Structure formats: structure tokens, C-alpha cells
Amino acid sequence: MLSSNRPLNATRPCSSATHGGFEYLTQxxxxxxxxxxxxxxxxxxxxxxxxxxxxxASGAVRSRAVITY
Structure with missing residues (x-):
């Protein structure tokens, strides 16, 4: 289970939509x-x-587009 005592981005950056709240994102x-x-x-x-x-923009991506650097 993820610990709520450490930031979600402790090892990697993470972003998400705000619907559902922190509990939803944690799950x-x-x-x-x-x-x-x-x-x-x-x-x-x-x-x-x-x-x-x-x-x-054209709708060709079926899931998420992630830029790596």
C-alpha cells in the first residue's frame, strides 16, 4: 500500500486530473x-x-502521450 506520509512524486513526477481526489489517485x-x-x-x-x-490534437493518440527527457 502507498504511504500517505511521503509525497507521491518521491521517485518520479506524477500528475493527474483532479477528479476523484487524493484517495482515488492513491488507489x-x-x-x-x-x-x-x-x-x-x-x-x-x-x-x-x-x-x-x-x-x-488530431485525436490519433488512443491513451496518453508522454514526453520523455
């Missing part, structure tokens, strides 16, 4: 951490950020 992160669910993402290197933006 969702726990599902990912235990392998119950696998996040669906398309990753793009920072050099291809414009391509990622165009795919999101």
Missing part, C-alpha cells in the same frame, strides 16, 4: 504498483514533442 497508483492494471501510454522523446502534440 489508482496502488493498482499500477501491484501490476493490477497497466497504464497505456505512447512515449515520445523530447525532440519529437511537436509530433506528440500533433497526434494528441
Amino acid at each position: 489508482a497508483l496502488e493498482f499500477v504498483a501491484t501490476g493490477t492494471v497497466t497504464p497505456m501510454v505512447e512515449t515520445y522523446p523530447l525532440a519529437n514533442a511537436a509530433d506528440a502534440y500533433e497526434r494528441v
Whole structure:
């Protein structure tokens, strides 16, 4: 179980929509951490950020677009 005593971004940055609140986000992160669910993402290197933006804007991205750096 995730500890609420340490920040969620203790090891990696994390951002999320605000609906559902902290409890919902904590539960969702726990599902990912235990392998119950696998996040669906398309990753793009920072050099291809414009391509990622165009795919999101056109609706071609089916899940989440993540820029890596």
C-alpha cells in the first residue's frame, strides 16, 4: 500500500486530473504498483514533442502521450 506520509512524486513526477481526489489517485497508483492494471501510454522523446502534440490534437493518440527527457 502507498504511504500517505511521503509525497507521491518521491521517485518520479506524477500528475493527474483532479477528479476523484487524493484517495482515488492513491488507489489508482496502488493498482499500477501491484501490476493490477497497466497504464497505456505512447512515449515520445523530447525532440519529437511537436509530433506528440500533433497526434494528441488530431485525436490519433488512443491513451496518453508522454514526453520523455
